[in-house]
Amino acid sequence: MADKQAELTVGGENYSFPTLEGSCGPDVIDIRKLYGNTGKFTFDPGYKSTASCESALTFIDGQEGVLLHRGYPIGQLAEHSSFMEVSHLMLTGELPTKDELDEFTHTITYHTMLHDQMRQFYQGFRRDAHPMAIMCGVVGALSAFYHDSTDISDPEHRKISSHRLIAKMPTIAAWAYKYSVGQPFMQPLNSLSYTGNFLRMTFGVPAEEYEVIPEVERAMDRIFILHADHEQNASTSTVRLAGSSGANPFACISAGIACLWGPAHGGANEAALNMLREIGTPDRIPHYIERAKDKNDPFRLMGFGHRVYKNYDPRAVVMQKTVREVFDALKVKDPVFETALRLEEIALSDPYFQEKKLFPNVDFYSGIILSAIGFPTTMFTALFALARTVGWVAQWNEMISDPGQVIGRPRQLYTGPTQRDYVPVSER
Numbered sequence: 001m002a003d004k005q006a007e008l009t010v011g012g013e014n015y016s017f018p019t020l021e022g023s024c025g026p027d028v029i030d031i032r033k034l035y036g037n038t039g040k041f042t043f044d045p046g047y048k049s050t051a052s053c054e055s056a057l058t059f060i061d062g063q064e065g066v067l068l069h070r071g072y073p074i075g076q077l078a079e080h081s082s083f084m085e086v087s088h089l090m091l092t093g094e095l096p097t098k099d100e101l102d103e104f105t106h107t108i109t110y111h112t113m114l115h116d117q118m119r120q121f122y123q124g125f126r127r128d129a130h131p132m133a134i135m136c137g138v139v140g141a142l143s144a145f146y147h148d149s150t151d152i153s154d155p156e157h158r159k160i161s162s163h164r165l166i167a168k169m170p171t172i173a174a175w176a177y178k179y180s181v182g183q184p185f186m187q188p189l190n191s192l193s194y195t196g197n198f199l200r201m202t203f204g205v206p207a208e209e210y211e212v213i214p215e216v217e218r219a220m221d222r223i224f225i226l227h228a229d230h231e232q233n234a235s236t237s238t239v240r241l242a243g244s245s246g247a248n249p250f251a252c253i254s255a256g257i258a259c260l261w262g263p264a265h266g267g268a269n270e271a272a273l274n275m276l277r278e279i280g281t282p283d284r285i286p287h288y289i290e291r292a293k294d295k296n297d298p299f300r301l302m303g304f305g306h307r308v309y310k311n312y313d314p315r316a317v318v319m320q321k322t323v324r325e326v327f328d329a330l331k332v333k334d335p336v337f338e339t340a341l342r343l344e345e346i347a348l349s350d351p352y353f354q355e356k357k358l359f360p361n362v363d364f365y366s367g368i369i370l371s372a373i374g375f376p377t378t379m380f381t382a383l384f385a386l387a388r389t390v391g392w393v394a395q396w397n398e399m400i401s402d403p404g405q406v407i408g409r410p411r412q413l414y415t416g417p418t419q420r421d422y423v424p425v426s427e428r
Protein backbone atom coordinates (compact mmCIF):
# COMPACT_ATOMS: atom_id res chain seq x y z
CA MET A 1 0.00 0.00 0.00
CA ALA A 2 1.29 3.47 -0.86
CA ASP A 3 1.62 5.81 2.08
CA LYS A 4 0.17 8.71 0.12
CA GLN A 5 -3.27 9.99 0.99
CA ALA A 6 -5.62 11.67 -1.43
CA GLU A 7 -7.36 14.70 0.01
CA LEU A 8 -10.85 15.61 -1.06
CA THR A 9 -12.94 18.57 -0.03
CA VAL A 10 -16.69 18.10 -0.23
CA GLY A 11 -19.02 20.86 0.93
CA GLY A 12 -16.21 22.47 2.91
CA GLU A 13 -15.35 19.22 4.74
CA ASN A 14 -11.96 17.59 4.19
CA TYR A 15 -11.72 13.86 3.65
CA SER A 16 -8.68 11.67 3.24
CA PHE A 17 -8.53 8.50 1.16
CA PRO A 18 -5.65 6.02 0.96
CA THR A 19 -3.90 5.38 -2.32
CA LEU A 20 -2.99 1.84 -3.32
CA GLU A 21 0.09 0.96 -5.29
CA GLY A 22 0.23 -1.81 -7.91
CA SER A 23 3.39 -3.44 -9.24
CA CYS A 24 3.13 -1.32 -12.43
CA GLY A 25 0.87 1.49 -13.57
CA PRO A 26 -0.67 4.44 -11.79
CA ASP A 27 -1.60 4.32 -8.12
CA VAL A 28 -5.30 4.17 -7.42
CA ILE A 29 -7.29 6.18 -4.92
CA ASP A 30 -9.23 3.80 -2.72
CA ILE A 31 -12.69 5.36 -2.59
CA ARG A 32 -14.55 2.38 -1.18
CA LYS A 33 -15.52 4.48 1.84
CA LEU A 34 -16.38 7.58 -0.23
CA TYR A 35 -20.13 7.16 -0.09
CA GLY A 36 -20.13 6.09 3.54
CA ASN A 37 -18.01 9.09 4.55
CA THR A 38 -19.28 11.81 2.23
CA GLY A 39 -22.69 10.65 0.98
CA LYS A 40 -21.45 11.18 -2.60
CA PHE A 41 -20.80 8.84 -5.51
CA THR A 42 -18.24 9.25 -8.26
CA PHE A 43 -19.44 9.63 -11.85
CA ASP A 44 -17.38 7.75 -14.41
CA PRO A 45 -19.44 6.29 -17.27
CA GLY A 46 -17.26 4.06 -19.43
CA TYR A 47 -14.88 3.59 -16.47
CA LYS A 48 -12.32 5.95 -17.98
CA SER A 49 -10.75 6.60 -14.57
CA THR A 50 -11.94 3.64 -12.55
CA ALA A 51 -10.03 0.48 -11.61
CA SER A 52 -12.83 -2.05 -11.19
CA CYS A 53 -10.72 -4.76 -9.55
CA GLU A 54 -7.29 -5.89 -8.46
CA SER A 55 -5.63 -8.25 -10.95
CA ALA A 56 -2.25 -9.94 -11.40
CA LEU A 57 -2.86 -11.21 -14.93
CA THR A 58 -2.26 -8.59 -17.59
CA PHE A 59 -0.71 -5.16 -17.62
CA ILE A 60 -1.05 -2.54 -20.35
CA ASP A 61 0.86 0.70 -20.58
CA GLY A 62 -1.18 2.43 -23.24
CA GLN A 63 1.14 5.43 -23.53
CA GLU A 64 4.17 3.26 -24.22
CA GLY A 65 2.37 0.54 -26.19
CA VAL A 66 3.28 -2.21 -23.72
CA LEU A 67 1.26 -5.37 -23.07
CA LEU A 68 2.44 -7.91 -20.50
CA HIS A 69 0.84 -11.23 -19.58
CA ARG A 70 1.96 -12.27 -16.11
CA GLY A 71 4.94 -9.99 -16.78
CA TYR A 72 5.92 -11.39 -20.18
CA PRO A 73 5.82 -8.96 -23.16
CA ILE A 74 3.28 -9.95 -25.80
CA GLY A 75 5.90 -9.71 -28.55
CA GLN A 76 8.05 -12.38 -26.86
CA LEU A 77 5.09 -14.65 -26.25
CA ALA A 78 3.89 -14.28 -29.84
CA GLU A 79 7.37 -14.99 -31.16
CA HIS A 80 8.48 -17.87 -28.95
CA SER A 81 5.51 -19.33 -27.12
CA SER A 82 2.40 -21.31 -28.05
CA PHE A 83 -1.24 -20.76 -27.23
CA MET A 84 -1.23 -23.77 -24.91
CA GLU A 85 1.76 -22.38 -23.04
CA VAL A 86 0.13 -18.95 -22.77
CA SER A 87 -3.09 -20.57 -21.56
CA HIS A 88 -1.16 -22.36 -18.82
CA LEU A 89 0.60 -19.11 -17.97
CA MET A 90 -2.66 -17.21 -17.69
CA LEU A 91 -4.38 -19.86 -15.58
CA THR A 92 -1.52 -20.71 -13.22
CA GLY A 93 0.72 -17.64 -13.24
CA GLU A 94 3.79 -19.40 -14.62
CA LEU A 95 5.08 -20.75 -17.90
CA PRO A 96 4.90 -24.54 -17.73
CA THR A 97 7.84 -26.92 -17.57
CA LYS A 98 7.97 -29.47 -20.39
CA ASP A 99 6.08 -32.03 -18.28
CA GLU A 100 3.50 -29.50 -17.14
CA LEU A 101 2.93 -28.40 -20.72
CA ASP A 102 2.48 -31.99 -21.89
CA GLU A 103 0.01 -32.66 -19.11
CA PHE A 104 -1.92 -29.45 -19.70
CA THR A 105 -2.06 -30.02 -23.46
CA HIS A 106 -3.22 -33.60 -22.86
CA THR A 107 -5.99 -32.41 -20.52
CA ILE A 108 -7.20 -29.80 -22.98
CA THR A 109 -7.02 -32.23 -25.89
CA TYR A 110 -9.14 -34.78 -24.02
CA HIS A 111 -11.87 -32.23 -23.31
CA THR A 112 -12.40 -31.07 -26.91
CA MET A 113 -15.41 -33.25 -27.72
CA LEU A 114 -18.90 -31.91 -27.17
CA HIS A 115 -21.70 -33.86 -25.58
CA ASP A 116 -23.29 -35.55 -28.58
CA GLN A 117 -26.70 -34.08 -27.81
CA MET A 118 -25.28 -30.63 -28.34
CA ARG A 119 -25.40 -31.25 -32.09
CA GLN A 120 -29.14 -30.78 -31.82
CA PHE A 121 -28.66 -27.24 -30.63
CA TYR A 122 -27.09 -26.35 -33.91
CA GLN A 123 -30.02 -27.74 -35.89
CA GLY A 124 -32.25 -25.23 -34.12
CA PHE A 125 -30.45 -22.23 -35.61
CA ARG A 126 -31.09 -20.79 -39.03
CA ARG A 127 -28.29 -21.58 -41.46
CA ASP A 128 -27.60 -17.87 -41.90
CA ALA A 129 -27.27 -17.24 -38.16
CA HIS A 130 -24.20 -15.21 -37.21
CA PRO A 131 -21.60 -17.53 -35.60
CA MET A 132 -21.56 -15.26 -32.54
CA ALA A 133 -25.29 -15.82 -32.10
CA ILE A 134 -24.62 -19.55 -32.14
CA MET A 135 -21.63 -19.19 -29.81
CA CYS A 136 -23.66 -17.23 -27.23
CA GLY A 137 -26.32 -19.92 -27.25
CA VAL A 138 -24.14 -23.02 -27.34
CA VAL A 139 -21.60 -21.82 -24.75
CA GLY A 140 -24.40 -20.82 -22.38
CA ALA A 141 -25.95 -24.23 -22.99
CA LEU A 142 -22.79 -25.98 -21.75
CA SER A 143 -24.09 -25.30 -18.25
CA ALA A 144 -27.01 -27.58 -19.05
CA PHE A 145 -24.66 -30.44 -19.92
CA TYR A 146 -21.77 -30.23 -17.49
CA HIS A 147 -23.41 -30.00 -14.08
CA ASP A 148 -20.47 -31.79 -12.55
CA SER A 149 -18.32 -28.66 -12.91
CA THR A 150 -20.64 -25.80 -12.03
CA ASP A 151 -20.13 -25.64 -8.26
CA ILE A 152 -18.11 -22.46 -8.24
CA SER A 153 -17.18 -22.83 -4.56
CA ASP A 154 -15.20 -25.98 -5.41
CA PRO A 155 -11.72 -25.23 -6.86
CA GLU A 156 -11.70 -28.59 -8.66
CA HIS A 157 -15.00 -27.77 -10.38
CA ARG A 158 -13.61 -24.39 -11.37
CA LYS A 159 -10.53 -26.01 -12.83
CA ILE A 160 -12.50 -28.58 -14.82
CA SER A 161 -14.96 -26.02 -16.18
CA SER A 162 -12.02 -23.78 -17.15
CA HIS A 163 -10.40 -26.63 -19.05
CA ARG A 164 -13.68 -27.55 -20.66
CA LEU A 165 -14.31 -24.02 -21.86
CA ILE A 166 -10.85 -23.62 -23.37
CA ALA A 167 -10.97 -27.09 -24.92
CA LYS A 168 -14.47 -27.01 -26.35
CA MET A 169 -14.41 -23.51 -27.77
CA PRO A 170 -12.62 -24.52 -31.02
CA THR A 171 -15.16 -27.30 -31.56
CA ILE A 172 -18.07 -24.93 -30.90
CA ALA A 173 -16.68 -22.24 -33.22
CA ALA A 174 -15.73 -24.68 -35.99
CA TRP A 175 -19.19 -26.25 -35.87
CA ALA A 176 -20.82 -22.83 -36.09
CA TYR A 177 -18.93 -22.40 -39.36
CA LYS A 178 -19.71 -25.91 -40.61
CA TYR A 179 -23.38 -25.38 -39.92
CA SER A 180 -23.43 -22.14 -41.90
CA VAL A 181 -21.95 -23.82 -44.98
CA GLY A 182 -23.99 -27.01 -44.66
CA GLN A 183 -21.05 -29.36 -44.20
CA PRO A 184 -20.88 -32.24 -41.70
CA PHE A 185 -19.44 -31.45 -38.29
CA MET A 186 -15.88 -32.66 -37.89
CA GLN A 187 -14.95 -34.35 -34.63
CA PRO A 188 -11.68 -33.34 -32.96
CA LEU A 189 -8.59 -35.43 -33.68
CA ASN A 190 -6.37 -35.91 -30.65
CA SER A 191 -3.16 -36.31 -32.64
CA LEU A 192 -3.33 -32.67 -33.71
CA SER A 193 -2.37 -29.53 -31.82
CA TYR A 194 -5.03 -27.27 -30.35
CA THR A 195 -4.78 -24.95 -33.33
CA GLY A 196 -4.24 -27.62 -35.98
CA ASN A 197 -7.31 -29.37 -34.67
CA PHE A 198 -9.35 -26.19 -34.96
CA LEU A 199 -8.21 -25.66 -38.57
CA ARG A 200 -9.12 -29.24 -39.46
CA MET A 201 -12.53 -29.05 -37.77
CA THR A 202 -13.18 -25.82 -39.69
CA PHE A 203 -11.82 -26.58 -43.14
CA GLY A 204 -11.56 -30.36 -43.24
CA VAL A 205 -14.28 -32.69 -44.54
CA PRO A 206 -14.84 -36.34 -43.62
CA ALA A 207 -14.38 -37.39 -47.24
CA GLU A 208 -10.65 -36.71 -47.29
CA GLU A 209 -7.52 -36.23 -45.23
CA TYR A 210 -6.86 -32.69 -44.08
CA GLU A 211 -3.31 -31.47 -44.18
CA VAL A 212 -2.46 -28.80 -41.63
CA ILE A 213 -0.09 -26.24 -43.19
CA PRO A 214 2.50 -25.58 -40.44
CA GLU A 215 2.91 -21.87 -41.30
CA VAL A 216 -0.84 -21.33 -41.16
CA GLU A 217 -1.09 -23.31 -37.93
CA ARG A 218 1.67 -21.13 -36.46
CA ALA A 219 0.02 -17.91 -37.67
CA MET A 220 -3.33 -18.98 -36.26
CA ASP A 221 -1.75 -19.96 -32.95
CA ARG A 222 -0.08 -16.55 -32.81
CA ILE A 223 -3.40 -14.82 -33.48
CA PHE A 224 -4.85 -16.76 -30.57
CA ILE A 225 -1.95 -15.64 -28.35
CA LEU A 226 -2.47 -12.01 -29.38
CA HIS A 227 -6.13 -12.19 -28.37
CA ALA A 228 -5.73 -14.25 -25.19
CA ASP A 229 -6.31 -11.47 -22.68
CA HIS A 230 -6.40 -7.71 -22.47
CA GLU A 231 -7.05 -6.80 -18.83
CA GLN A 232 -10.38 -5.21 -17.91
CA ASN A 233 -11.86 -4.66 -21.39
CA ALA A 234 -15.62 -4.59 -21.93
CA SER A 235 -16.16 -8.32 -22.41
CA THR A 236 -13.83 -9.29 -19.55
CA SER A 237 -15.57 -6.83 -17.27
CA THR A 238 -18.86 -8.37 -18.41
CA VAL A 239 -17.60 -11.84 -17.47
CA ARG A 240 -16.46 -10.55 -14.08
CA LEU A 241 -19.72 -8.72 -13.43
CA ALA A 242 -21.80 -11.73 -14.44
CA GLY A 243 -19.57 -13.98 -12.32
CA SER A 244 -19.71 -11.67 -9.32
CA SER A 245 -23.27 -12.82 -8.66
CA GLY A 246 -22.12 -16.43 -8.44
CA ALA A 247 -23.35 -17.42 -11.92
CA ASN A 248 -21.71 -20.53 -13.38
CA PRO A 249 -18.69 -20.03 -15.66
CA PHE A 250 -20.40 -21.25 -18.84
CA ALA A 251 -23.13 -18.63 -18.41
CA CYS A 252 -20.51 -15.95 -17.62
CA ILE A 253 -18.43 -16.69 -20.71
CA SER A 254 -21.59 -16.63 -22.79
CA ALA A 255 -22.21 -13.10 -21.47
CA GLY A 256 -18.64 -12.19 -22.44
CA ILE A 257 -19.23 -13.46 -25.96
CA ALA A 258 -22.35 -11.30 -26.24
CA CYS A 259 -20.36 -8.22 -25.25
CA LEU A 260 -17.46 -9.06 -27.55
CA TRP A 261 -19.84 -9.25 -30.51
CA GLY A 262 -20.27 -5.45 -30.69
CA PRO A 263 -18.50 -3.50 -33.47
CA ALA A 264 -16.67 -1.25 -31.00
CA HIS A 265 -15.05 -4.34 -29.46
CA GLY A 266 -14.55 -7.76 -31.07
CA GLY A 267 -16.60 -6.93 -34.12
CA ALA A 268 -14.01 -4.38 -35.18
CA ASN A 269 -11.85 -6.72 -37.25
CA GLU A 270 -14.84 -7.71 -39.34
CA ALA A 271 -15.70 -4.02 -39.69
CA ALA A 272 -12.07 -3.13 -40.48
CA LEU A 273 -11.80 -5.62 -43.33
CA ASN A 274 -15.20 -4.59 -44.71
CA MET A 275 -14.01 -0.99 -44.59
CA LEU A 276 -10.73 -1.80 -46.36
CA ARG A 277 -12.61 -3.67 -49.08
CA GLU A 278 -15.02 -0.76 -49.44
CA ILE A 279 -12.10 1.66 -49.79
CA GLY A 280 -10.70 -0.69 -52.39
CA THR A 281 -7.74 1.11 -53.88
CA PRO A 282 -5.23 3.50 -52.27
CA ASP A 283 -6.40 6.45 -54.40
CA ARG A 284 -9.73 6.40 -52.52
CA ILE A 285 -8.08 6.64 -49.09
CA PRO A 286 -8.11 10.47 -48.78
CA HIS A 287 -11.90 10.49 -49.16
CA TYR A 288 -12.30 8.06 -46.26
CA ILE A 289 -9.78 9.92 -44.14
CA GLU A 290 -11.82 13.07 -44.59
CA ARG A 291 -14.98 11.19 -43.65
CA ALA A 292 -13.32 9.84 -40.49
CA LYS A 293 -12.38 13.36 -39.48
CA ASP A 294 -15.81 14.84 -40.20
CA LYS A 295 -17.74 15.22 -36.93
CA ASN A 296 -21.03 15.12 -38.87
CA ASP A 297 -20.22 11.78 -40.44
CA PRO A 298 -20.60 8.70 -38.19
CA PHE A 299 -17.86 6.93 -40.16
CA ARG A 300 -14.79 5.97 -38.11
CA LEU A 301 -11.61 4.39 -39.29
CA MET A 302 -12.21 0.86 -38.09
CA GLY A 303 -9.17 -0.85 -36.60
CA PHE A 304 -7.89 2.54 -35.48
CA GLY A 305 -7.89 3.98 -32.00
CA HIS A 306 -8.12 2.30 -28.66
CA ARG A 307 -9.42 3.19 -25.24
CA VAL A 308 -6.11 2.31 -23.60
CA TYR A 309 -3.42 2.45 -26.29
CA LYS A 310 -2.38 5.97 -27.15
CA ASN A 311 0.53 4.50 -29.06
CA TYR A 312 0.96 1.67 -31.57
CA ASP A 313 -0.89 -1.41 -30.32
CA PRO A 314 1.96 -3.94 -29.84
CA ARG A 315 -0.32 -6.66 -31.17
CA ALA A 316 -0.78 -4.78 -34.44
CA VAL A 317 3.00 -4.90 -34.97
CA VAL A 318 2.96 -8.71 -34.79
CA MET A 319 -0.18 -8.90 -36.93
CA GLN A 320 1.35 -6.88 -39.72
CA LYS A 321 4.35 -9.22 -39.81
CA THR A 322 2.11 -12.28 -39.74
CA VAL A 323 0.19 -11.09 -42.82
CA ARG A 324 3.36 -11.41 -44.88
CA GLU A 325 4.13 -14.88 -43.46
CA VAL A 326 0.66 -16.19 -44.28
CA PHE A 327 0.74 -14.69 -47.77
CA ASP A 328 4.11 -16.35 -48.40
CA ALA A 329 2.96 -19.73 -47.05
CA LEU A 330 -0.27 -19.73 -49.04
CA LYS A 331 1.29 -18.01 -52.04
CA VAL A 332 -1.55 -15.49 -52.11
CA LYS A 333 -1.68 -11.75 -52.41
CA ASP A 334 -4.52 -9.49 -51.41
CA PRO A 335 -4.53 -5.92 -52.71
CA VAL A 336 -6.36 -4.96 -49.53
CA PHE A 337 -3.06 -5.34 -47.64
CA GLU A 338 -1.46 -2.65 -49.78
CA THR A 339 -4.48 -0.45 -49.10
CA ALA A 340 -4.14 -1.10 -45.36
CA LEU A 341 -0.43 -0.24 -45.33
CA ARG A 342 -1.04 2.95 -47.26
CA LEU A 343 -4.02 3.89 -45.09
CA GLU A 344 -1.91 3.45 -41.98
CA GLU A 345 0.84 5.59 -43.47
CA ILE A 346 -1.54 8.39 -44.48
CA ALA A 347 -3.46 8.35 -41.20
CA LEU A 348 -0.31 8.38 -39.05
CA SER A 349 0.98 11.46 -40.86
CA ASP A 350 -2.34 13.29 -40.49
CA PRO A 351 -2.52 15.83 -37.61
CA TYR A 352 -6.07 14.65 -36.67
CA PHE A 353 -4.87 11.11 -35.91
CA GLN A 354 -1.60 12.34 -34.42
CA GLU A 355 -3.27 14.75 -32.00
CA LYS A 356 -5.88 12.22 -30.90
CA LYS A 357 -3.20 9.53 -30.65
CA LEU A 358 -5.08 7.16 -32.93
CA PHE A 359 -2.95 4.21 -34.04
CA PRO A 360 -3.77 0.89 -35.69
CA ASN A 361 -5.10 -1.60 -33.17
CA VAL A 362 -4.97 -5.41 -33.23
CA ASP A 363 -7.99 -5.54 -35.52
CA PHE A 364 -6.55 -3.50 -38.33
CA TYR A 365 -4.53 -6.34 -39.87
CA SER A 366 -6.06 -9.47 -38.34
CA GLY A 367 -8.97 -9.59 -40.80
CA ILE A 368 -6.58 -9.67 -43.75
CA ILE A 369 -4.82 -12.75 -42.34
CA LEU A 370 -8.03 -14.53 -41.41
CA SER A 371 -9.49 -13.85 -44.81
CA ALA A 372 -6.35 -15.23 -46.52
CA ILE A 373 -6.63 -18.40 -44.40
CA GLY A 374 -10.19 -18.80 -45.66
CA PHE A 375 -12.43 -17.57 -42.86
CA PRO A 376 -15.52 -15.57 -43.80
CA THR A 377 -15.72 -12.21 -42.05
CA THR A 378 -18.56 -13.41 -39.84
CA MET A 379 -16.17 -15.90 -38.22
CA PHE A 380 -13.62 -13.28 -37.19
CA THR A 381 -15.29 -12.37 -33.93
CA ALA A 382 -15.91 -16.03 -33.18
CA LEU A 383 -12.15 -16.64 -33.41
CA PHE A 384 -11.55 -13.72 -31.10
CA ALA A 385 -14.02 -15.25 -28.63
CA LEU A 386 -12.27 -18.60 -28.88
CA ALA A 387 -8.91 -17.08 -27.95
CA ARG A 388 -10.23 -14.62 -25.37
CA THR A 389 -11.89 -17.48 -23.51
CA VAL A 390 -8.51 -18.10 -21.88
CA GLY A 391 -8.40 -14.56 -20.54
CA TRP A 392 -12.05 -14.60 -19.49
CA VAL A 393 -11.62 -17.88 -17.66
CA ALA A 394 -8.39 -16.75 -15.97
CA GLN A 395 -10.00 -13.46 -14.89
CA TRP A 396 -13.11 -15.23 -13.68
CA ASN A 397 -10.98 -17.65 -11.62
CA GLU A 398 -8.97 -14.81 -10.18
CA MET A 399 -12.14 -13.04 -9.12
CA ILE A 400 -13.83 -16.09 -7.60
CA SER A 401 -10.66 -17.05 -5.70
CA ASP A 402 -10.42 -13.57 -4.17
CA PRO A 403 -11.75 -13.79 -0.57
CA GLY A 404 -12.76 -10.13 -0.73
CA GLN A 405 -14.91 -10.63 -3.81
CA VAL A 406 -18.38 -9.05 -3.69
CA ILE A 407 -21.15 -8.69 -6.21
CA GLY A 408 -20.48 -5.87 -8.69
CA ARG A 409 -23.10 -3.18 -8.32
CA PRO A 410 -22.41 0.24 -9.90
CA ARG A 411 -24.41 3.26 -8.77
CA GLN A 412 -25.87 6.01 -10.95
CA LEU A 413 -26.59 9.67 -11.36
CA TYR A 414 -30.38 9.62 -11.53
CA THR A 415 -31.93 12.20 -13.88
CA GLY A 416 -35.48 10.83 -14.21
CA PRO A 417 -38.69 12.15 -12.69
CA THR A 418 -38.82 12.63 -8.94
CA GLN A 419 -41.55 10.80 -7.04
CA ARG A 420 -45.08 11.37 -8.39
CA ASP A 421 -48.43 9.72 -7.84
CA TYR A 422 -49.98 7.15 -10.11
CA VAL A 423 -52.86 8.50 -12.22
CA PRO A 424 -55.55 6.02 -13.38
CA VAL A 425 -55.67 5.62 -17.17
CA SER A 426 -59.15 7.18 -17.36
CA GLU A 427 -57.77 10.42 -15.89
CA ARG A 428 -54.64 10.70 -18.08
Ligand code: ACO
Pocket residue numbers: 263264265266268292293299300301302303304305306307308356358361362363
Ligand atom coordinates in the same frame (compact mmCIF):
# COMPACT_ATOMS: atom_id res chain seq x y z
N1 ACO B 1 -11.66 7.16 -36.48
C1 ACO B 1 -11.87 8.50 -36.39
N2 ACO B 1 -11.90 9.17 -35.23
C2 ACO B 1 -11.74 8.46 -34.10
C3 ACO B 1 -11.52 7.07 -34.11
C4 ACO B 1 -11.48 6.43 -35.36
N3 ACO B 1 -11.29 5.11 -35.44
N4 ACO B 1 -11.39 6.62 -32.85
C5 ACO B 1 -11.53 7.69 -32.06
N5 ACO B 1 -11.73 8.80 -32.80
C6 ACO B 1 -11.87 10.17 -32.30
C7 ACO B 1 -13.24 10.38 -31.71
O1 ACO B 1 -14.15 10.90 -32.66
C8 ACO B 1 -12.95 11.36 -30.60
O2 ACO B 1 -12.85 12.63 -31.17
P1 ACO B 1 -13.29 13.94 -30.29
O3 ACO B 1 -12.40 13.94 -29.10
O4 ACO B 1 -13.06 15.06 -31.23
O5 ACO B 1 -14.73 13.71 -29.96
C9 ACO B 1 -11.56 10.97 -30.12
O6 ACO B 1 -10.94 10.30 -31.25
C10 ACO B 1 -11.57 10.02 -28.93
O7 ACO B 1 -12.41 8.93 -29.25
P2 ACO B 1 -13.32 8.17 -28.20
O8 ACO B 1 -14.36 7.40 -28.94
O9 ACO B 1 -13.76 9.11 -27.14
O10 ACO B 1 -12.25 7.21 -27.56
P3 ACO B 1 -12.57 5.89 -26.82
O11 ACO B 1 -11.37 5.57 -26.02
O12 ACO B 1 -13.87 5.99 -26.09
O13 ACO B 1 -12.81 4.84 -28.01
C11 ACO B 1 -12.59 3.13 -29.61
C12 ACO B 1 -11.95 3.86 -28.40
C13 ACO B 1 -14.04 2.75 -29.30
C14 ACO B 1 -11.80 1.87 -29.88
C15 ACO B 1 -12.54 4.09 -30.83
O14 ACO B 1 -11.21 4.47 -31.09
C16 ACO B 1 -13.17 3.46 -32.07
O15 ACO B 1 -14.39 3.53 -32.24
N6 ACO B 1 -12.34 2.85 -32.97
C17 ACO B 1 -12.86 2.16 -34.10
C18 ACO B 1 -13.40 0.80 -33.70
C19 ACO B 1 -12.30 -0.19 -33.37
O16 ACO B 1 -11.30 -0.33 -34.10
N7 ACO B 1 -12.49 -0.92 -32.25
C20 ACO B 1 -11.53 -1.96 -31.84
C21 ACO B 1 -10.98 -1.66 -30.49
S1 ACO B 1 -9.76 -2.83 -30.11
C22 ACO B 1 -10.58 -4.17 -29.56
O17 ACO B 1 -11.69 -4.17 -29.16
C23 ACO B 1 -9.84 -5.44 -29.67
